[in-house]
Amino acid sequence: xxxxxxxxxxxxxxxxxxxxxxxxxxxxxxxxxxxxxxxxxxxxxxxxxxxxxxxxxxxxxxxxxxxxxxxxxxxxxxxxxxxxxxxxxxxxxxxxxxxxxxxxxxxxxxxxxxxxxxxxxxxxxxxxxxxxxxxxxxxxxxxxxxxxxxxxxxxxxxxxxxxxxxxxxxxxxxxxxxxxxxxxxxxxxxxxxxxxxxxxxxxxxxxxxxxxxxxxxxxxxxxxxxxxxxxxxxxxxxxxxxxxxxxxxxxxxxxxxxxxxxxxxxxxxxxxxxxxxxxxxxxxxxxxxxxxxxxxxxxxxxxxxxxxxxxxxxxxxxxxxxxxxxxxxxxxxxxxxxxxxxxxxxxxxxxxxxxxxxxxxxxxxxxx
Amino acid sequence: xxxxxxxxxxxxxxxxxxxxxxxxxxxxxxxxxxxxxxxxxxxxxxxxxxxxxxxxxxxxxxxxxxxxxxxxxxxxxxxxxxxxxxxxxxxxxxxxxxxxxxxxxxxxxxxxxxxxxxxxxxxxxxxxxxxxxxxxxxxxxxxxxxxxxxxxxxxxxxxxxxxxxxxxxxxxxxxxxxxxxxxxxxxxxxxxxxxxxxxxxxxxxxxxxxxxxxxxxxxxxxxxxxxxxxxxxxxxxxxxxxxxxxxxxxxxxxxxxxxxxxxxxxxxxxxxxxxxxxxxxxxxxxxxxxxxxxxxxxxxxxxxxxxxxxxxxxxxxxxxxxxxxxxxxxxxxxxxxxxxxxxxxxxxxxxxxxxxxxxxxxxxxxxx
Numbered sequence: 079x080x081x082x083x084x085x086x087x088x089x090x091x092x093x094x095x096x097x098x099x100x101x102x103x104x105x106x107x108x109x110x111x112x113x114x115x116x117x118x119x120x121x122x123x124x125x126x127x128x129x130x131x132x133x134x135x136x137x138x139x140x141x142x143x144x145x146x147x148x149x150x151x152x153x154x155x156x157x158x159x160x161x162x163x164x165x166x167x168x169x170x171x172x173x174x175x176x177x178x179x180x181x182x183x184x185x186x187x188x189x190x191x192x193x194x195x196x197x198x199x200x201x202x203x204x205x206x207x208x209x210x211x212x213x214x215x216x217x218x219x220x221x222x223x224x225x226x227x228x229x230x231x232x233x234x235x236x237x238x239x240x241x242x243x244x245x246x247x248x249x250x251x252x253x254x255x256x257x258x259x260x261x262x263x264x265x266x267x268x269x270x271x272x273x274x275x276x277x278x279x280x281x282x283x284x285x286x287x288x289x290x291x292x293x294x295x296x297x298x299x300x301x302x303x304x305x306x307x308x309x310x311x312x313x314x315x316x317x318x319x320x321x322x323x324x325x326x327x328x329x330x331x332x333x334x335x336x337x338x339x340x341x342x343x344x345x346x347x348x349x350x351x352x353x354x355x356x357x358x359x360x361x362x363x364x365x366x367x368x369x370x371x372x373x374x375x376x377x378x379x380x381x382x383x384x385x386x387x388x389x390x391x392x393x394x395x396x397x398x399x400x401x402x403x404x405x406x407x408x409x410x411x412x413x414x415x416x417x418x419x420x421x422x423x424x425x426x427x428x429x430x431x432x433x434x435x436x437x438x439x440x441x442x443x444x445x446x
Numbered sequence: 447x448x449x450x451x452x453x454x455x456x457x458x459x460x461x462x463x464x465x466x467x468x469x470x471x472x473x474x475x476x477x478x479x480x481x482x483x484x485x486x487x488x489x490x491x492x493x494x495x496x497x498x499x500x501x502x503x504x505x506x507x508x509x510x511x512x513x514x515x516x517x518x519x520x521x522x523x524x525x526x527x528x529x530x531x532x533x534x535x536x537x538x539x540x541x542x543x544x545x546x547x548x549x550x551x552x553x554x555x556x557x558x559x560x561x562x563x564x565x566x567x568x569x570x571x572x573x574x575x576x577x578x579x580x581x582x583x584x585x586x587x588x589x590x591x592x593x594x595x596x597x598x599x600x601x602x603x604x605x606x607x608x609x610x611x612x613x614x615x616x617x618x619x620x621x622x623x624x625x626x627x628x629x630x631x632x633x634x635x636x637x638x639x640x641x642x643x644x645x646x647x648x649x650x651x652x653x654x655x656x657x658x659x660x661x662x663x664x665x666x667x668x669x670x671x672x673x674x675x676x677x678x679x680x681x682x683x684x685x686x687x688x689x690x691x692x693x694x695x696x697x698x699x700x701x702x703x704x705x706x707x708x709x710x711x712x713x714x715x716x717x718x719x720x721x722x723x724x725x726x727x728x729x730x731x732x733x734x735x736x737x738x739x740x741x742x743x744x745x746x747x748x749x750x751x752x753x754x755x756x757x758x759x760x761x762x763x764x765x766x767x768x769x770x771x772x773x774x775x776x777x778x779x780x781x782x783x784x785x786x787x788x789x790x791x792x793x794x795x796x797x798x799x800x801x802x803x804x805x806x807x808x809x810x811x812x813x814x
Binding site: 213411 | 510560711717759763778
């Protein structure tokens with residue numbers, strides 16, 4: 079058992095109570111709006127944290143890689159891999175489909191033809207639609223390719239068409255609830271149109287959407303059947319900036335030892351750099367680039383974010399914290415500083431494990 | 447043995463021949479200028495790659511953490527930890543100092559007093575000087591703190607003052623050889639001034655400097671006694687941008703499977719995202735943000751960088767490649783795409799292992 083003050087090196091802490099509250103909040107929201115809840119597990123990447131979802135009745139999940147599906151498959155038998163099928167991994171996909179209810183994602187007839195030839199077990203397939211994020215997926219009016227995929231899929235004994243899946247990741251650029259609601263409205267309108275077109279031939283087809291900002295803020299979900307938020311389990315500084323959460327809902331912080339205090343330049347140097355936080359950043363209009371914000375101590379964890387104190391730069395192992403004169407005198411070499419990370423998914427992924435405030439170590443998936 | 451075409455998931459490839467040439471080039475440069483060569487091993491983080499340095503006669507190294515010193519200590523008995531002493535790790539420092547010639551870095555009397563009380567074995571100490579990078583270190587005219595450190599160190603039986611250490615990391619913002627030479631000149635002028643002031647009392651004191659851009663480009667090293675470049679073993683897109691290397695010296699590339707090709711929008715989607723590349727970026731004045739550039743295939747590895755083709759965005763697992771019309775038709779789903787990373791240190795750190803073009807797997811340090 080390790081409490082924050084026992085860490086000699088940068089460590090990721092999570093507040094289990096807050097995580098569980100975040101999970102309960104989203105489960106309740108999905109129930110209220112009568113949508114299937116299939117949370118994305120790419121943020122926490124841990125069997126143990128996954129069980130907190132099961133405690134709330136969750137029975138199906140989303141992951142972002144075949145590897146992650148393999149990792150969760152001993153405990154979850156209904157998994158959607160929300161990433162375009164990577165055909166070199168067909169053997170691994172077949173192994174998974176033999177064991178669990180697996181859904182995969184396609185956005186080209188080319189890939190679906192390959193699947194038709196090579197799948198050995200029943201597998202659900204979603205068609206990825208670009209609902210405005212422009213990262214990947216088919217344009218919603220590309221009926222030619224959609225119909226090709228549906229035809230191939232229909233003629234396959236193994237492929238079973240499940241519906242259309244989209245990710246309105248453009249909400250990450252929003253800075254107000256109204257903007258997010260507007261995006262959700264537009265993206266669900268696109269999906270509703272698609273559904274109307276194909277529901278007659280495929281009466282069970284589902285619309286699957288749901289990014290963390292949209293799911294956190296919006297109160298209208300008509301047009302979707304399933305939501306897949308992931309980040310909300312931890313939240314982070316980016317979500318706070320977007321307005322998806324309040325400060326008290328953020329359930330992660332890095333604990334970093336202080337290695338130098340430079341009062342004359344208002345800076346604290348911490349052991350904690352790009353290899354611990356990753357390098358996601360916020361461009362703050364007042365102070366410039368922000369790689370994290372500093373929180374005070376509270377009990378065995380962190381308290382409120384301290385105004386005007388932030389992680390201003392990161393090199394491989396160093397982090398430089400800008401600190402106002404009235405704060406800096408409270409810190410000394412060897413103390414632990416709490417930093418709220420910009421992007422909890424990336425920080426967790428890089429740290430590979432985290433510790434609850436009660437000192438329990440939670441291992442994440444190891445990648446090979 | 448795995449060649450690039452055997453990879454099903456993003457993999458980091460290195461060209462051993464180029465690495466060895468880069469090492470030989472820097473060893474020859476240090477010899478020519480009669481400076482000690484103490485390469486930084488934070489880039490490659492591997493015992494095996496370390497042996498390539500030993501093949502060229504290197505016998506002392508630099509690392510960036512206590513953990514990294516522990517990892518290399520079975521094969522290297524002269525190590526400088528070029529990071530301000532993290533006092534919670536005093537037990538680990540004592541264990542290392544009992545086994546090898548260890549140098550550590552301090553920038554405050556507070557830390558050095560702690561060391562005087564707690565060190566149990568002879569340990570070399572460098573004073574960290576800010577030579578213009580403003581990341582950390584003492585201002586070179588802060589004689590009051592420097593003298594305090596020297597006095598405490600002098601009165602300690604365990605501490606042995608080795609000299610002044612600086613890192614002119616501001617060269618990373620340069621985009622021409624003249625700018626880099628100017629920075630090197632100014633930073634070595636600062637160090638020479640310090641040396642003149644303290645050489646009488648400490649006739650063996652060393653000046654230790656040497657970032658990759660400066661060491662790659664400059665041909666004047668008077669004023670320094672030791673250089674510690676690290677990145678040059680691999681180089682990367684950032685160093686190419688700075689002008690530290692030519693394209694042919696870059697010894698790393700990521701091999702990423704293609705999961706979608708969108709001809710109509712000139713984009714290729716690869717399996718390879720922020721959790722593989724890390725998120726260092728270049729702000730290109732013509733095309734905007736660049737997370738990597740694409741190279742063609744050549745033998746078992748990569749060839750020349752393809753103009754106008756680049757990694758334009760990264761999410762957790764996805765990379766979006768912008769590709770000109772005349773190139774895109776040459777790629778199909780399931781192919782491997784070669785991406786030259788922006789910052790090889792960060793990419794290697796996150797990938798945890800790499801493969802030579804001959805298919806040998808090289809493991810890196812595991813962090814715990």
